[in-house]
Structures are given as structure tokens and as C-alpha cells.
Amino acid sequence: MQKTKQQGSIEPYDHPAGGWGAVKYVAINLIKEKVAGGNYRTLFKQNQPEGFDCPGCAWPDRQHASTFEFCENGVKAVAAEATTKRVTPDFFAQHTVAELLQQSDYELEQHGRLTDPMVYDATSDKYVPIAWSDAYALIAQHLHRLDNPHQAAFYTSGRAGNEAAFVYQLFVRMFGTNNFPDCSNMCHEATSRGLPATVGIGKGTVLLDDFEHADTLLIFGQNPATNHPRMMGELREASKRGATIVSINPLRERGLERFTDPQSVIEMVTMGSTKIASTFIQPKLGGDFALIKGVAKRTLELDDDAIEQGTERVLDVAFIDEHTAGFAAFAADLRMQDWQELVDESGVSRDDIEKLARIYVAGKRVIATWGMGITQHKHSLQTVQMLSNLMMMRGNIGRDGAGLCPVRGHSNVQGNRTVGIEEKPSQEFLDRLGKVYNFEPPREHGFDVVETIEEMLHGKVKVFIGLGGNFVMATPDTPRTFDAMRSCALTVHVTTKLNRSHLVHGRDALILPTLGRTEIDVQNGVPQGVTVEDSMSMVHISYGMNRPASKSLMSETAIVANIAHATLGSGKVDWLAYAGDYALVRDAMEQVLEGFENYNERIAKPGGFHLRVASREREWQTSTGKANFIAHAIQKDTPIRRAKALYGEKLMTLMTTRSHDQYNTTIYALDDRYRGVFGQRRVVFIHPEDRAMLGFEAGEWVDMATVWNDGIQRRADRFLLVDYDIPRGCIGAYYPETNPLIPLNSTGDVCNTPTSKSVPVLLHRSEERTLAA
Incomplete structure (x- = not known):
């Protein structure tokens, strides 16, 4: 120890x-x-x-x-x-913002639930109470002062229900902008932007029932025991019936080795467990693209062998011929691809690539799941499309027990996008919205998360409204994001608990406390439910069960509707009616959104309904009318390659990750039990041979500095070196502590997602203050 x-x-x-x-x-x-x-x-x-x-x-x-x-x-x-712990006006009276900023994110979380709307008072550097009506009026005043609507940005976290999100997007578009930075921009945007070009829609093609029929599960860049623990039950059952499970991740995560199901009386009583993954493949950070391309190349070679030997084809020729376009060009690209380059770029031996290919082609029903280990790299969109290519080669899309399964994070992040939280909306959606509400929606694309921060820094975004989340701690380049938020004329946060974003604020600032998902929401004497969409496109209704933490709390839907009423009036839309009856909102959603017919009726059924995903039914909503194979070459000129050319083996590639006692930026405690970390968070996981090569001892404290080309010094200090099973040249550490190391302009191609899983850094002993060039 x-x-x-x-x-x-x-x-x-x-x-x-x-x-x-x-x-x-x-x-x-x-x-x-x-x-x-x-x-x-x-x-x-x-x-x-x-x-x-x-x-x-x-x-x-x-x-x-x-x-x-x-x-x-x-x-x-x-x-x-x-929790019974409360953050009341008396709490704010006892603490200045400067004092609260000295507390850790964990300490801020532990204060409990916010109870009353608060406004920042610059004279005292404290938040003081404000009436709800005055808060709405202050927001309206700031929005009316803007030179144009694009000087405001409207952030959404994935916690917001469909009703609040729909009203929010309607209000903002009637105000005149598509500036909808949201948490999708920081996680699965590569999925949302990559899959439409291949299979026609940026969503997964599987249902939960498919896990009961799959014989092979490929788990890419994901740690389900921490991030999606209920998934472990499905993996356990799949393992017990003999399905092959492969973990493909730089870190060998304990949860994918063995799992004891708390619902299994036998396992709990006997201290038994179930083996989950039978094979572990550990690509280097950013190596997934080359690995998947290597598996695809070997699959093609095995099909060539089958043709030569006159045995059953490996490729699903019927599926490729009937349902796809672009296969010939894709196959030609695979044939030209050099094997050694695939090995070098993936960090995986050719033997292991071929072993993974054999597992893949042996499967009759294969599900590929992935998380942010795939989506937070410069070439993340290409990686998602390459995985789609691989699955199409054997027809593993659109049949029972097989398909694409992006596993999203926050509970309704997918639903928010479905109902219109989208900075790049389709023209068809805008047409329907404008027709139903008799207005002309803005057509210009809005700002995503990274663009919003950049525009704040340039003084072009002056008002920031956040519907949930902890924006300044979830985003990259933390000091610059702090500067961006502090440059705003107004910052507003709709929230349940205190977090650092409320303390890094504009000249005017509001904290608006809202009901949580667990709490009873009564409007006009009638309990209200909110709907959500999960990772597999199931839409269902949710009713809170607990008494609200404070009588002063408002629901997210009511808060948004009241802001809209104060800003735009209710001439075109009866916003307050929406606030009082969410069924009216769902009636409106039914008119605007495809697939939401008879919405109120369908969600009344236990379990809700499946929102149709055309590609699951082998209907391809692409420009070709087919599922498209898309060839991609390995990128030669990348920030990691350039940094390696300067510093050689001393250059480490950092991935940020979350601990087991953490959900997104919320820190519940200071342990990461499955990785053996207790009572602390400032640790760096490193291969012991890399540690020795760099001249460090286990347990030394190091500082990290980013290698980047914009002249900005980025560093994060005092991290404990911990030996770990991670590929050479790669290190891991927790966010948000390491977010200051991620350059704002280090983003994925097309999707513009921060590259939180591939940050080039140098390590120095904590006594040293040498900065990377």
C-alpha cells in the first residue's frame, strides 16, 4: 500500500x-x-x-x-x-463569493440544496435574495439591451426534461438565435455528426432486448462499472449465457474483469462473481481508429481467403449489395493500407488485431458499444465512421442482437437534441417549428460550447443562461473559460446545488433554484411528469416522489416559460399556460417533431415508447438512400505527432477521466475504489516503465504542462504518480482538475468536441517550474 x-x-x-x-x-x-x-x-x-x-x-x-x-x-x-442539507439566503449572507471560491468542488457539493433565487451584489461580493419576478425582469432587461440576439448563449445540460428543453429552444429561436451550446458538444458530438453520413441518423440502432440475443459485445472506450453501472447487469447475463465480451480501452478497468450483481442473492451470499470480458485490448490513446481499421482490413483478408478456398463468405455480401454504397472504394483503401502503420498507430500488436478480427467474424450477432474514449479525439468522427464501416461489413446493423450502441452520459442528453437543442438545426425542423408557431426561425447556425467561449473572450457574447450543469468546470482551458464568463454582462444558472460556475460570474448574476427529478412537481394543483429519452431512444415519463427541498423552488419548465414571458410577452405563445400544464407542451411537440404522434397517450403506457430509428429498420436517410461506407486515411499531421517530434519519448499523451465517486463534474467523495485510489483526486496513472524512463519514483509529485503552439502556458500542479496498467506513452488523470491543460482550440474534426482524451503534456517534478514550450 x-x-x-x-x-x-x-x-x-x-x-x-x-x-x-x-x-x-x-x-x-x-x-x-x-x-x-x-x-x-x-x-x-x-x-x-x-x-x-x-x-x-x-x-x-x-x-x-x-x-x-x-x-x-x-x-x-x-x-x-x-439530502436534507440546505443552502439558504443565510448561508450566502455568511460567505462572500471570494471565500466560496477557495473551497474545492467536493466541498461546494456538500453544502446541499439551494432554496431561493439569488442575485449577485458587487458591493458586498455576496449573493442576496431576489424575488422570482424581479429575476425574470432582470434577464429580460439584459436580453433587450443586446445589439442582436446572437450576443446571448443558452446552454443546456442533459438533465433537463424534454418539456423544459422544447420550451427553451422555442423561446430562444423566437428571440432570434440558434446559440445552443450543450453538453452533447463535449461528449458524443462525434456520434451525432458522424453517423448521419453513414447510416442516416446520429443515434444507436439497438434496443435493450438486443443484449439478450447478441453473441458478441465489443466495448470501446467505456468504463460501465463507474459510468453506467446498470449496464453491468446486462453484461453479466450475456457472459453467463456464453456471449463473448471484449474490452477495448487503454485502461484495464476492474469492472470489466469481474462483477458481483447486488441483485443476485447467490452471488452476494457466496461472495461469488461473474467474469465479464474474456479479452482485453489496450490501444494507445487515439489508437482506436487504426485498431478498428486494422480489424476491418483483416476481415477483408479473411473474406479473400474464403473466396480462394471456396468456403462461406466472411462479408455479408447480400447486405452490402442491397443496402450500402461506397464499398468498393472502402475495400480498395483497406487493401492499400500498410499493416505496420496500423500497428504503430494503434499501439496494438498485429497478433492482437488479428485476434480481435477473428472474434468479430466469429460473431453472428455483434453489438459495438462506445463511450467518450472514442469521441474525444481529433479524429473521433472518423473513428465512429470506421466503426460503422466495420459493422456494415458483416451486416451487423438492423437485425436482432446486433447494432451500433453509443452509450451516452447524462440522463436526457439525447432527448434534448431530439426536441431541438441543436446549434445546427435542420431546415426541415425549422420549417415545421415556424409553421406551427407562425414565425420565421433564425436560419444561421449558432455557437457550440467551444465557439461560445471564444465569442465571450472576444466580447461578442454578453449574456449566458445555463439550464443546469457546471459549465466552467465541464469545459476545457479552465482559466480562459473563467475569463470568458467574467466578461459577460449577465450570467444565469438554473440549478439544484451550488457549484463553481455560480462563483465565476458576469457583472450581474443570478442563481435560480429548481426542482430535482426526484421531487413532486405540482402546477395548478395537478402533479406534472416530465419525459426523457434514453440512449436507446426509449421515451418515457418521470414523476417525482419527494417533497420539494424548498417551497420557493420552481420547475425547469416553469422557469424557462417565465423567462420567455418576461422577454417576449405572450402574444404569440401562452408561455404561462405551458408552465402550468406540461401536457400542453407535449401537444405542441407532437405538432413539431417527427415520431411524436399521440405523445401524451403513448407516454401514459408503462415504459413509454420507442422513438423510431430508421437505420434500425434498414431504412437509410442519407443522400444516397443507402448506408455509406466512408474511407479515411490515418492522419499524419496531428498535435500529438508534432509534440512527439519535439520531445520524443518524454512527451506523454494525457486522457482525462472520472473517478468512481463522481458524475460528470459533480464530486460525491474522494475515492476511486476500483482503481485503488482513496481520499484524494490529484493523481496521475502512468506505466511504471514510463515513470522510470522519466526518472521518477513511484509516489513522487509532478506538475503537468501542455505542449501547444499558441504561446499560452497551461499547467496543472501537484499530482501524485501512480503506477498503472496503461499503454506506454499514455497517462490518465481526473477532470475537472486537468481541464486547464486542454487547449480551447484542440477539438475534433467537424464535431468540434474538446480532445479531452488526447492532450500532449510534459511532466516535471513539483519543485521544478519549467514550462513546456
Whole structure:
């Protein structure tokens, strides 16, 4: 065991994921948050047809609703909302913003639920109470002062329900802009922008039931035991019936080795567990593209062998002929691709690439899942499209037990995009919206997250309104993002708990507290439900069960509607009617959105309904009317390659990641149990041979500095070196602590997603203050 004097310890974790460890931490979090006794029962309504949708991840719910459908991290999210701890006006009276800024993100989280709307008072450097009506008026005043609507940006986190998001986009477009930076821009944008060109829609093609029929599961760039723990139940069942599961990830994650299902009485009583992945492939950071292309090349070679030997074809020729375009050019590109380049660029031996190819072609029903390990690189869009190519080669799209499965993070991030939170909306959507509401929507593309920060820095975005989230800590280039937010005339945050974004504010600033997903939402005497869409396009309704944390709280839908009413009036839209009856909002969504026919009726059924994904039915909404193979070459000129040319093997590629006691930027505690980190967060995972090569001892403290070409010094100091099973030349550390190292202009091609999984850095002993060039 490696201990440090300053904080915490490093203790290898040899137990299975889940099991009694998960039960223990469920209890710890309920106690720590001082959850009232009656609210414990809330857990048994979580992810149930008559209950509420977990405010955490977007993994779908089983329609049969087993005895309990919650996980350890879901409990943390619910406990954070159900806590009895409160942040009242008296709390703000006792603390200046400057004082609160000295607290860690974990300490800010622990203060509890916000109770009243607050406005920043520059004279005292404190937030003071404000009436809701005055808050709405202040927002309207600032919006009316702008020279044009594009000087405002309207952020959305994936927690917002469909109703609030739809009203939000309607208000903003009637105000006159498409400036909708949202959390999709920072996570699965490569999926959203990459898949439409290949299969016609930026969503997955599988349902949860497909996991019961798959014989092979390829898990790319994902740590489900931490990020989507309920997925582990599906993987456990697949493993038990003999399906082959492959983990493809730079980090060998404990949760994909063995898992004890807390719902299994036998495993819990006998201290048993289930082996999950049978094969682990560890590409270097950014190596997934070359790895997948290598598997595709080998698949083609195996098909050539089958033709030569007169045996069954490896390619699904019927599918390719009937449903695809561009295969000949794609195959020609694969044949010209040099094998050694694939090995070098992937960081995976040719033997392992060929082993993965054999596993793939042996599968009759293959599901490929992926997370942000795939989507946060410069060439992430190309990687998503290459994975789509690979799956099409054997017809693994549009049949039972097979398909593409992007696993999204926040609970309704996909739903937000579906209902119109999109800075690049289609003309068809705008046409329908304008027709229903009798106005001309703005046609110019708006700003995404990175563009919004850049425009703030240039003084061109002056008002920022955030519907949930922790914008300044979720985004890259933290000091520059701080400067951007502080340049605004007004910042507004609709939120449940205090976070750092509320403390890095514009000249005027509002904190508007909202109901949580777990809380009863009554409007005009009638309980209201909100709808969400999960990662597999299932849409269902969620009703809160707990008494609101404060009588002063407003729902997200009501807050947005009141801002719209104060800003635009209700001549064209009866915003306050929307605030009072969410069924009216759903009636409107039905008129505007394809696939939402009979919306109120369909969500009344237990489990809701599946929002049709055309590619699941082998209908291809592309320019060719086919699923398209798209060839891509390995990129030669990249920031990592240029940095390597300067610094050689001393250059490390950093990936940011989350700990097990974390959800996005929310820090629940300071442990990362499955990786053996306890009581601390400032650690760097490094291969022991790299540590030795750099001249460090295990347990030394290092500073990190980014190698970039814009003259801006980016650094993050005092991180503990921890030996770990990670490819040579790669290191890992937690965000948001390492977000200052990610240059704002280091983004993925086309999708413009920050490259949080491929940051070129140098390490120095903490005593040294040498900066990277």
C-alpha cells in the first residue's frame, strides 16, 4: 500500500465490481447526505414505470421493472437531490463569493440544496435574495439591451426534461438565435455528426432486448462499472449465457474483469462473481481508429481467403449489395493500407488485431458499444465512421442482437437534441417549428460550447443562461473559460446545488433554484411528469416522489416559460399556460417533431415508447438512400505527432477521466475504489516503465504542462504518480482538475468536441517550474 502524508492512500482493489462494496457505499452516501427516512423508499421507485427516471446516466430501463432498478452511482445522484442539507439566503449572507471560491468542488457539493433565487451584489461580493419576478425582469432587461440576439448563449445540460428543453429552444429561436451550446458538444458530438453520413441518423440502432440475443459485445472506450453501472447487469447475463465480451480501452478497468450483481442473492451470499470480458485490448490513446481499421482490413483478408478456398463468405455480401454504397472504394483503401502503420498507430500488436478480427467474424450477432474514449479525439468522427464501416461489413446493423450502441452520459442528453437543442438545426425542423408557431426561425447556425467561449473572450457574447450543469468546470482551458464568463454582462444558472460556475460570474448574476427529478412537481394543483429519452431512444415519463427541498423552488419548465414571458410577452405563445400544464407542451411537440404522434397517450403506457430509428429498420436517410461506407486515411499531421517530434519519448499523451465517486463534474467523495485510489483526486496513472524512463519514483509529485503552439502556458500542479496498467506513452488523470491543460482550440474534426482524451503534456517534478514550450 502506498500512502501519502498530504492525503489519502493507494491500495490495489482486488474485489469484483459491485457486490458488498457497492452496498456499503450506497449506505454511506445515504447517511452522508442525511437523507430523510421516508425518502429511502424513493429508491424503489427509481427507474420504475410509475416512478421517476434516474437523474444520472442515460442507460435504459427494463420495461418489466425488476425489484429495484438503481445502482450505486444512481443512489449518489438521488441522495444528492434528497439530502436534507440546505443552502439558504443565510448561508450566502455568511460567505462572500471570494471565500466560496477557495473551497474545492467536493466541498461546494456538500453544502446541499439551494432554496431561493439569488442575485449577485458587487458591493458586498455576496449573493442576496431576489424575488422570482424581479429575476425574470432582470434577464429580460439584459436580453433587450443586446445589439442582436446572437450576443446571448443558452446552454443546456442533459438533465433537463424534454418539456423544459422544447420550451427553451422555442423561446430562444423566437428571440432570434440558434446559440445552443450543450453538453452533447463535449461528449458524443462525434456520434451525432458522424453517423448521419453513414447510416442516416446520429443515434444507436439497438434496443435493450438486443443484449439478450447478441453473441458478441465489443466495448470501446467505456468504463460501465463507474459510468453506467446498470449496464453491468446486462453484461453479466450475456457472459453467463456464453456471449463473448471484449474490452477495448487503454485502461484495464476492474469492472470489466469481474462483477458481483447486488441483485443476485447467490452471488452476494457466496461472495461469488461473474467474469465479464474474456479479452482485453489496450490501444494507445487515439489508437482506436487504426485498431478498428486494422480489424476491418483483416476481415477483408479473411473474406479473400474464403473466396480462394471456396468456403462461406466472411462479408455479408447480400447486405452490402442491397443496402450500402461506397464499398468498393472502402475495400480498395483497406487493401492499400500498410499493416505496420496500423500497428504503430494503434499501439496494438498485429497478433492482437488479428485476434480481435477473428472474434468479430466469429460473431453472428455483434453489438459495438462506445463511450467518450472514442469521441474525444481529433479524429473521433472518423473513428465512429470506421466503426460503422466495420459493422456494415458483416451486416451487423438492423437485425436482432446486433447494432451500433453509443452509450451516452447524462440522463436526457439525447432527448434534448431530439426536441431541438441543436446549434445546427435542420431546415426541415425549422420549417415545421415556424409553421406551427407562425414565425420565421433564425436560419444561421449558432455557437457550440467551444465557439461560445471564444465569442465571450472576444466580447461578442454578453449574456449566458445555463439550464443546469457546471459549465466552467465541464469545459476545457479552465482559466480562459473563467475569463470568458467574467466578461459577460449577465450570467444565469438554473440549478439544484451550488457549484463553481455560480462563483465565476458576469457583472450581474443570478442563481435560480429548481426542482430535482426526484421531487413532486405540482402546477395548478395537478402533479406534472416530465419525459426523457434514453440512449436507446426509449421515451418515457418521470414523476417525482419527494417533497420539494424548498417551497420557493420552481420547475425547469416553469422557469424557462417565465423567462420567455418576461422577454417576449405572450402574444404569440401562452408561455404561462405551458408552465402550468406540461401536457400542453407535449401537444405542441407532437405538432413539431417527427415520431411524436399521440405523445401524451403513448407516454401514459408503462415504459413509454420507442422513438423510431430508421437505420434500425434498414431504412437509410442519407443522400444516397443507402448506408455509406466512408474511407479515411490515418492522419499524419496531428498535435500529438508534432509534440512527439519535439520531445520524443518524454512527451506523454494525457486522457482525462472520472473517478468512481463522481458524475460528470459533480464530486460525491474522494475515492476511486476500483482503481485503488482513496481520499484524494490529484493523481496521475502512468506505466511504471514510463515513470522510470522519466526518472521518477513511484509516489513522487509532478506538475503537468501542455505542449501547444499558441504561446499560452497551461499547467496543472501537484499530482501524485501512480503506477498503472496503461499503454506506454499514455497517462490518465481526473477532470475537472486537468481541464486547464486542454487547449480551447484542440477539438475534433467537424464535431468540434474538446480532445479531452488526447492532450500532449510534459511532466516535471513539483519543485521544478519549467514550462513546456
